[in-house]
Amino acid sequence: MKFNSSAFYIKIISGESWSIFTFSFLICIIFSQCTANLPIGDEDNGGLFLPEGFEALVVVDSLEGRARHLAVKDNGDIYVKLRFPDSVGGNAALRDTDNDGKADIIETFGDYLDKSSYGTAMRIHNNYLYFSSVTRIFRQKLTDKLVPDSEMELIVRDTQPPRQHDTKPIAFDKKGNLYTPFGAPSDACQVDDRVFMSPGMDPCPILEHRGGIWKFDANKKGQLQKDGEKFATGLRSVVALEWNDQADNLFTVVHGRDHMHNTWPEQFTVWEGAMLPSEVFLKLEEGSDAGWPYYYYDQMKEDYFLSPEYGGDGKKQGEKVNTLERPLVGFPGHFAPNDLLFYTGDQFPERYKNGAFMAFHGSTSRAPYPQAGYFVAFVPMENGTPSGSWEVFADGFAGVDTILNTSDAKHRPMGLAMGPDGSIYISDSVKGKIWRVMYKGDKEGFGKAQLAKMDERKKQAPNIKTPDEVKDIVATEADGFFPKEGNMAEGARLYNSHCALCHQKNGRGNDRFPPLNYSDWVIGDKEKLIDVILNGLEGEIMVRGKSYNNVMPKLDHLKNEEIALILTYIRQNFGNRSSGINPDEVAKVRKATAK
Structure with missing residues (x-):
């Protein structure tokens, strides 16, 4: 790295406006002392369990409107999509002015039509802030102000009113394209949605305009769905979506369907209804088919099977099973994957480089077993392919060991973002809490010993482990x-x-x-x-x-x-x-x- 010290000091002396964060970050890069310049973590890590060597602090304890996805600017400012926005806007902007890691300026902005509870996206791309409602994607040019005062541009809009599984997470490739899902307004394309033993429609008419990912021009205003190109199909509900620059591919972690036991009790046991179908981690090529609604993935049998609405009984696989996109990882059912982040920073140990972090928002339909998810997972990767088993990276969000009802959870991890110094930020959708996770241990010595406690949580924690069919029942x-x-x-x-x-x-x-x-x-x-x-x-x-x-x-x-x-x-x-x-x-x- 070449560094012009004269030019650097001229900028400081000339009185140009530099935030404390920007100045500290530059010193960190120049002298390779990033760890020394990180703020002090909270004594209890904000309630989180993390691998040895990591610390966490609470950036903000609660945001009015609660939090969905978030993004961090190169000067450390944080932008958050709010879940239940009030009249003053659907987004929040946060700034830390004294470099203690805590937000001391919080402003809301982005008053727009169609503010709905499941507005999702918050991403920074080419110096634009992109954010969404359930049916629209907007952007604003970032300025030197915390709250951008530039024109709010409508990039993509749906022509239908909000329905179930309508979310608009977004991802960007290297060629100027934007990707977003159009969710399927059905559980499994039944004749009567979610109704007891209702058969599936064949062919499923929903798949023509829903249940997939569409590609758009990231810079063109006023696009409708017809202006985009269908990129992938067979995806009922997508909230976690991201482009991997190393692999130069789109990736997602998919919400699986519900009610396999409740609607088909003769075909699936209570335990199978809690564990299936898998929430799958997929690498999507153009034309990929993930199988919905005709197929579901069983992470225990490691294969696709016919959905019961189409004659499936947990054993039948069907003729087209080999044409479906094979999952990179099959997670247990109902974990609720709500964000995906590929780590490109240098602060964490080398094993995290280019790996995938996933925020599991947590199940609602695991009874009579404990509700599951409510943690952040990590998948080590090389060139877009997993290089090891999935791990528990951060847990403790729920604040209770056994979650009987969704409302028992104090917090639910929702969004992920990486800061300019390599810290990871995690948002919560219950109270709008935000954590910053930092690494301060020995990067060279990081290994199995530092992961041992988290590996034990994967095996033992009621919200993570595969429950025993009899012993782990928490209902009478x-x-x-x-x-x-x-x-x-x-x-x-x-x-x-x-x-x-x-x-x-x-x-x-x-x-x-x-x-x-x-x-x-x-x-x-x-x-x-x-x-x-x-x-x-x-x-x-x-x-x-x-x-x-x-x-x-x-x-x-x-x-x-x-x-x-x-x-x-x-x-x-x-x-x-x-x-x-x-x-x-x-x-x-x-x-x-x-x-």
């Missing part, structure tokens, strides 16, 4: 996963069997599915509630001031008596104190709404 017989025994009321048993997978055992819901406690949908009009159970509900709704956009499957295969018991249970539990519902009331609505 009365919870509805087994023949009825115990003292739990029949309504509770039916609720836990048919509803708790989404709304959770405690009725508080999660990021995807609304709470039942104190909800007008539950404690209000009886006929409206019965109609939802009998005929389902789709589209964006507001519950207790928050937006939800998923599918409530119809449960019309249940008897009137069973529906009455479930609805009475939810109207008189979770803090609710409304009158019960009887079978005659259900029968009346069933007759009135019958098609």
Whole structure:
């Protein structure tokens, strides 16, 4: 590296505006003393468990609006996509002015239409800040100000309103192209989405315009989906998407489908429903097919199998199984991969160079086993190919050892970004907390000994390990996963069997599915509630001031008596104190709404 010391000192003396971070970072590069210039980590690493030699500090404890993806500018400024933006904007900008690692300036910006709960992207590319709502991708030219005052440009927009699995993470190649998914508004392309034993549509009409990745011009304004090119297909829901410059390829970690046991109990056990399908790490070439909805990947059998909607039973593989994109890694089901980062910095030990970090947001549908995920994983890689097994890099976000309900988790890792000095930043979607992870140990001596404790967490932690089919059950017989025994009321048993997978055992819901406690949908009009159970509900709704956009499957295969018991249970539990519902009331609505 050539360094003109005269020019450097002239800039300082001439009074040009240099932040403390910029000055310290330059000194770090010039004199190779990056570790010495890193801020002090928190005594408890912000609650995180990390490999030996790593430290973490909390940059900000909470952001109003909570956090999705984030990006870090070359001067250390942090930009965050907010989950529930208020009227002053959908993004947050953070600055550390005294180099202690803590944000002491926080400003919100980016007031735009279609601000929805699942707006995802926040990336910096060619000195532009790119960010998204669920149906639009915007960009602003970065300036010397913390909050850019340049024009906000609309780059890509959808022509359809937000639906389930609509997220807009983005990635950029070296040729000026932008990649983003158009999620499939279905669980498995059933005739009736998520409904008990509903068959799949064949061919699946959704795949023409959804369930894949599209490529666009990263610099062209006002593009619609028709202006892009379909790059890959068979991808139900993608939130983690990134380009790997070393391999010069697009990569993703995919959300697998839900409800394999609940909708197909004759084909899949409760344990298989919790473990399958795999969340797969894929290298995507143009024309790649990841199999959805016809196939799913089984990480235990290390192969693709036919989905039950298309005749699968956990054994049948189908004729096209060998044409599908083979996963680089098959993670256990329902980990919920929400971001992907390839490490290109020099601060961490050499084994992390060009490897993949993945933020697992955490499951909602693992009952009667502990909910899983809620950690950051690492896959060592060389030239775009894994060079070892996946590892636990950061854990402890949930704050509890065994997560029974999604709402038990204090924090859920969401976004990943690398700072200019090689630190990694991790965002949380529950309270908007952000951590900065740094390495201060011996880089040359880093190896198995420093990873031993994290390897033990992979084997033992309830939120990470593969649960024992019998020993790790955290529900009782009365919870509805087994023949009825115990003292739990029949309504509770039916609720836990048919509803708790989404709304959770405690009725508080999660990021995807609304709470039942104190909800007008539950404690209000009886006929409206019965109609939802009998005929389902789709589209964006507001519950207790928050937006939800998923599918409530119809449960019309249940008897009137069973529906009455479930609805009475939810109207008189979770803090609710409304009158019960009887079978005659259900029968009346069933007759009135019958098609």
